[in-house]
Amino acid sequence: MRYPVEVFTGKVRDYEGSRPSAIAKVQVAGELALTESGLAGDEQAESKIHGGPDRALCHYPREHYLHWAREFPEQAELFVAPAFGENLSTSGLTEENVFIGDIFRWGETFIQVTQPRSPCFKLNFHFGISDMASIMQASGKTGWLYRVIAGGKVSAGAPLTLASRVSDVTVYEAGVIAWSMPFDDEQYHRLLSAAGLSASWTRTMQKRRVSGKIEDNSRRLWGR
Numbered sequence: 649m650r651y652p653v654e655v656f657t658g659k660v661r662d663y664e665g666s667r668p669s670a671i672a673k674v675q676v677a678g679e680l681a682l683t684e685s686g687l688a689g690d691e692q693a694e695s696k697i698h699g700g701p702d703r704a705l706c707h708y709p710r711e712h713y714l715h716w717a718r719e720f721p722e723q724a725e726l727f728v729a730p731a732f733g734e735n736l737s738t739s740g741l742t743e744e745n746v747f748i749g750d751i752f753r754w755g756e757t758f759i760q761v762t763q764p765r766s767p768c769f770k771l772n773f774h775f776g777i778s779d780m781a782s783i784m785q786a787s788g789k790t791g792w793l794y795r796v797i798a799g800g801k802v803s804a805g806a807p808l809t810l811a812s813r814v815s816d817v818t819v820y821e822a823g824v825i826a827w828s829m830p831f832d833d834e835q836y837h838r839l840l841s842a843a844g845l846s847a848s849w850t851r852t853m854q855k856r857r858v859s860g861k862i863e864d865n866s867r868r869l870w871g872r
Contacts, residue, residue: 650807653754654710654737655680656730657690671733671774676804682757683799687735701795702762702846708734708791709742715789723775732771734791738808743788743820749844751812756800758811762846764823765791769871781869785827792819793846815842826852827865833857 657680658673673690681688684701692699710729717724729737743764750761767781767790777783784790817825817839825835826849836853839845845853856862866872 649740650809651738651740652807653804654729655687655802655804656735656737657687658730658733659691671770673730673733673735675730679801679803681799682754682759682796682802684796686796687802690735702848703793704796705735705759705794706733706765706791707736707738707741707794708732708765709789710737710739711742712789715787719783720775720777723777726775731775732765732791733774736808741808743790743792743823744818746792746819747813747815748817748819748822748839748842749814750810751797751814751844752794752808753811754808755802755806756798757802758797759794760797760844761819762793762795762844763849764819764826765793766868768868772871785823785869788820788823788828790819790823795844795846814844817842822849831856831860831862 655676656673657676658671676689682705684704686692686699686704692703708729713727713729713731716727720727746761748761748763752759752761767784769781771780771784772778774780822839822842822845825832825839829835836857840850840853852863
């Protein structure tokens with residue numbers, strides 16, 4: 649199956665009342681270089697939580713935008729790609745049919761799904777909805793992130809094609825395990841067994857198994 653893709657990049661800019669962000673991206677056409685750091689010309693603010701080898705690209709399903717426009721009719725005009733700061737936008741791929749560790753071919757490159765996108769408080773400011781990050785996380789409509797297995801030239805004219813599937817944990821299931829269920833060591837072990845899982849999620853799940861506790865995500869979701 650081939651999935652046509654739209655491509656977006658962005659620069660870091662300041663936001664009143666919030667911290668700098670590169671969430672405001674613009675569509676690009678033509679050929680681009682993709683490396684382990686991401687797309688040429690794309691930036692991320694606050695490298696501790698954005699970007700890096702396991703988070704080189706962000707993908708958001710285009711079909712979710714209708715859901716958000718219906719959910720928040722007063723902000724409906726905002727819900728068009730790339731409103732969530734995604735680099736890749738497609739129809740046909742969602743959190744329920746994409747798996748942790750999936751390897752896609754894109755142009756000359758191979759990219760691997762590493763984790764769901766972890767919504768952060770900057771979305772609250774971006775959309776003017778005080779609890780947008782929390783609502784997005786609870787919905788499971790988060791999108792996902794990639795690492796770059798092999799870099800090269802890519803373009804919007806080159807579709808995504810699934811090359812390999814190496815785990816049985818969907819992106820949606822990963823989010824449920826991490827955010828929506830009470831402490832469950834068996835499910836954490838299952839998620840840890842998913843080939844390709846990002847280092848940060850591997851670390852978090854392992855810490856839970858050792859401590860017997862779920863970490864506090866309020867700072868990420870609310871900025872406090």
